[in-house]
Amino acid sequence: MSHEEILVPTNSTSGSWNMKWRLKCPACGIDEVERADETGDHEAVTVQPDRDDYDSPLGTRGGYVRVDLTCSDGHGFAFIMGNHKGAEFVGVVHRA
Numbered sequence: 001m002s003h004e005e006i007l008v009p010t011n012s013t014s015g016s017w018n019m020k021w022r023l024k025c026p027a028c029g030i031d032e033v034e035r036a037d038e039t040g041d042h043e044a045v046t047v048q049p050d051r052d053d054y055d056s057p058l059g060t061r062g063g064y065v066r067v068d069l070t071c072s073d074g075h076g077f078a079f080i081m082g083n084h085k086g087a088e089f090v091g092v093v094h095r096a
């Protein structure tokens with residue numbers, strides 16, 4: 001089972017550029033999501049510098065930010081933000 005709508009708009013203010021979304025688990029759709037606790041909260045967020053390689057988990061080239069997450073049902077996934085040559089990507093990938 002997979003859920004296409006995992007970014008849920010919250011507190012949208014019309015006419016404002018300030019926006020936020022709540023991220024749901026891509027495997028089961030539950031909205032209880034925590035930082036992965038295998039390594040501790042302080043290591044769940046990492047910044048990968050741009051080395052011009054195609055090594056982002058999204059398959060994009062260049063640097064990216066990775067947030068390791070686990071839903072309350074135990075599904076492990078990572079939220080990724082990457083940028084290369086004028087294109088910004090956000091996505092989730094399965095985390096073994």
Ligand SMILES: [Zn+2]
Pocket residue numbers: 025026027028029030071072073074075
């Ligand atoms: Zn889940």
